[in-house]
Amino acid sequence: MKIVNVKExxxxxxxxxxxxxxxxxxxxxxxxxxxxxxxxxxxxxDILKDICVNADIAREDGIPICQDTGTAVFFVKLGQEVYIxxxxxxxxxxxxxxxxxxxxxxxxxxxxxxxxxxxxxDNTPAIIHYEITKGDALEILIAPKGGGSENMSKVYMxxxxxxxxxxxxxxxxxxxQAGPNACLPVVVGIGIGGNFEKCALLAKHAITRxxxxxxxxxxxxxxxxxxxxxxxxxxxGPQGLGGKVTALAVHIETYxxxxxxxxxxxxxxxxxxRHMSVKL
Amino acid sequence: xxxxxxxxxTEEEARSLRAGEKLLLNGVIYTARDAAHKRLTExxxxxxxxxxxxxxxxxxxxxxxxxxxxxxxxxxxxTTSGRMDLYAPKLMAWGQTMMIGKxxxxxxVIEAMQKYGAVYVTxxxxxxxxxxxxxxxxxxxxxxxxxxxxxxxxxxxxxxxIVTIDCLGNNLYETGKQEYAEKKV
Numbered sequence: 001m002k003i004v005n006v007k008e009x010x011x012x013x014x015x016x017x018x019x020x021x022x023x024x025x026x027x028x029x030x031x032x033x034x035x036x037x038x039x040x041x042x043x044x045x046d047i048l049k050d051i052c053v054n055a056d057i058a059r060e061d062g063i064p065i066c067q068d069t070g071t072a073v074f075f076v077k078l079g080q081e082v083y084i085x086x087x088x089x090x091x092x093x094x095x096x097x098x099x100x101x102x103x104x105x106x107x108x109x110x111x112x113x114x115x116x117x118x119x120x121x122d123n124t125p126a127i128i129h130y131e132i133t134k135g136d137a138l139e140i141l142i143a144p145k146g147g148g149s150e151n152m153s154k155v156y157m158x159x160x161x162x163x164x165x166x167x168x169x170x171x172x173x174x175x176x177q178a179g180p181n182a183c184l185p186v187v188v189g190i191g192i193g194g195n196f197e198k199c200a201l202l203a204k205h206a207i208t209r210x211x212x213x214x215x216x217x218x219x220x221x222x223x224x225x226x227x228x229x230x231x232x233x234x235x236x237g238p239q240g241l242g243g244k245v246t247a248l249a250v251h252i253e254t255y256x257x258x259x260x261x262x263x264x265x266x267x268x269x270x271x272x273x274r275h276m277s278v279k280l
Numbered sequence: 281x282x283x284x285x286x287x288x289x290t291e292e293e294a295r296s297l298r299a300g301e302k303l304l305l306n307g308v309i310y311t312a313r314d315a316a317h318k319r320l321t322e323x324x325x326x327x328x329x330x331x332x333x334x335x336x337x338x339x340x341x342x343x344x345x346x347x348x349x350x351x352x353x354x355x356x357x358x359t360t361s362g363r364m365d366l367y368a369p370k371l372m373a374w375g376q377t378m379m380i381g382k383x384x385x386x387x388x389v390i391e392a393m394q395k396y397g398a399v400y401v402t403x404x405x406x407x408x409x410x411x412x413x414x415x416x417x418x419x420x421x422x423x424x425x426x427x428x429x430x431x432x433x434x435x436x437x438x439x440x441x442i443v444t445i446d447c448l449g450n451n452l453y454e455t456g457k458q459e460y461a462e463k464k465v
Contacts, residue, residue, distance in 0.1 A: 058355070
């Protein structure tokens with residue numbers, strides 16, 4: 001058994017909130033650089049260059065890459081041999097968010113009631129997904145998520161007869177409708193299977209996967225590749241102003257599902273696709 | 281070389297700009313996003329005096345991050361313009377000549393642009409750190425209680441934008457996509 005104090009958790013979360021918002025992950029930065037090289041539209045090429053310069057400025061000056069420092073989304077893997085002492089895990093994470101968003105000069109973008117919209121003032125509460133795992137490690141992944149790209153995401157309750165073609169059609173429809181609104185080039189996270197809520201969670205998790213990785217099932221890896229190529233033939237391009245680099249990656253995650261269903265979720269991640277994790 | 285443009289601009293200047301032109305804005309722009317637009321229209325409906333002069337105003341759809349000590353403004357990229365579509369035609373009728381944002385606009389906005397003489401320019405969504413370097417002064421003009429959603433007066437220097445929809449209805453989102461699409465979907 002391992003003992004982890006809530007103070008240690010809050011401190012780690014605080015640090016992650018700041019670092020995730022200041023330092024663009026290497027995989028995304030590399031993909032943007034690669035995109036800049038490959039883009040054929042002069043306007044698109046300039047945009048990709050500016051996006052990389054933007055990431056450089058944020059890193060050097062220690063300021064947020066994007067003003068939308070997002071909803072603080074966490075994927076927590078809690079080993080069942082871990083004992084949390086000193087308080088509640090959830091409160092520790094929220095305390096870390098509170099401190100990180102304040103000390104890091106990050107924007108507070110969360111409102112209390114969705115209809116009455118009073119800002120909570122400290123970017124809490126976070127959205128936390130827990131998974132109980134074996135062993136004695138506590139792993140926390142943060143993926144701050146902006147509102148612009150999140151608004152363009154969709155869930156489809158497809159049925160089995162719609163098959164792979166149905167999935168492709170829905171993914172393409174989502175990307176086309178998202179168009180210039182979602183701060184392109186995007187990372188497209190796709191969740192197939194599970195049920196209504198499970199597929200959305202899979203899609204969100206899929207955008208946190210490193211660019212360059214593929215689904216371990218070769219059939220799904222091939223579908224990722226096909227969708228990636230098809231999306232980049234649309235011509236939407238960086239910021240939607242025309243070009244070849246519309247998506248930086250397509251990531252699929254699947255889960256078994258009911259004989260009657262084939263749920264599909266598409267989560268759009270903008271080019272500031274922040275994700276980082278820590279193991280305590 | 282990108283064209284330097286002094287802002288705010290008149291209706292006549294707005295009508296002369298063309299989709300695809302790259303501009304560097306110099307002068308004064310005001311931030312306003314969802315909550316400020318809602319409040320402005322509510323005040324107007326009640327017959328109250330608006331806190332900012334709408335004649336020839338350039339509005340930037342943005343909610344900046346807080347400034348660090350020594351910074352003029354925190355990261356300040358554009359937010360999605362479409363959420364302001366409901367309000368934009370009213371603001372153009374009151375005198376707005378420039379909208380600065382990112383993303384698609386609806387038909388009513390595009391019609392109003394042609395009718396009143398206003399232009400839609402876009403800045404790079406997600407480039408908030410870079411754009412913060414082009415702001416030399418910032419002051420809260422109204423609705424301070426809204427925090428990041430308040431109206432801020434920004435003095436900008438060489439703030440980079442692209443004319444995306446012009447007063448003739450030319451739309452770079454459509455023409456750009458058509459130019460680079462490899463097949464019809």
